[in-house]
Amino acid sequence: RTGVEDYMVEIPAGTIDNEGNSPKETIIREIDEETGYKVDWIKLITIVHPAPAFVDEELHIYYAEVSEKISEGGGTDEHEFIDIIEMDLDEVEEYDFRDMKTELALNKVFREINL
Numbered sequence: 001r002t003g004v005e006d007y008m009v010e011i012p013a014g015t016i017d018n019e020g021n022s023p024k025e026t027i028i029r030e031i032d033e034e035t036g037y038k039v040d041w042i043k044l045i046t047i048v049h050p051a052p053a054f055v056d057e058e059l060h061i062y063y064a065e066v067s068e069k070i071s072e073g074g075g076t077d078e079h080e081f082i083d084i085i086e087m088d089l090d091e092v093e094e095y096d097f098r099d100m101k102t103e104l105a106l107n108k109v110f111r112e113i114n115l
Contacts, residue, residue: 010099023060036073037066045108061105
């Protein structure tokens with residue numbers, strides 16, 4: 001991504017492109033575009049405001065389960081450079097994610113499943 005000007009390991013994310021799309025529809029599309037997987041099950045984890053003093057942005061963070069690879073993934077945006085990285089739970093716990101939404105999502109999921 002151009003904002004940080006460095007490679008980041010992060011969960012799939014995206015912007016609602018069309019006012020008719022819901023956050024849930026948007027993340028299902030992003031999971032397909034970025035990873036190539038079809039969403040089997042999805043649950044809203046939380047909604048947060050990352051910088052409420054500066055912008056009115058809301059992040060809708062979802063937990064999704066996937067099983068079927070339906071496309072190549074890798075994204076469709078020319079400014080994104082996506083490599084799909086698969087990690088087991090131990091690797092996820094040890095990895096130093098520098099992306100706030102990824103850290104928040106993983107902490108929430110780990111807390112819910114008591115890891």
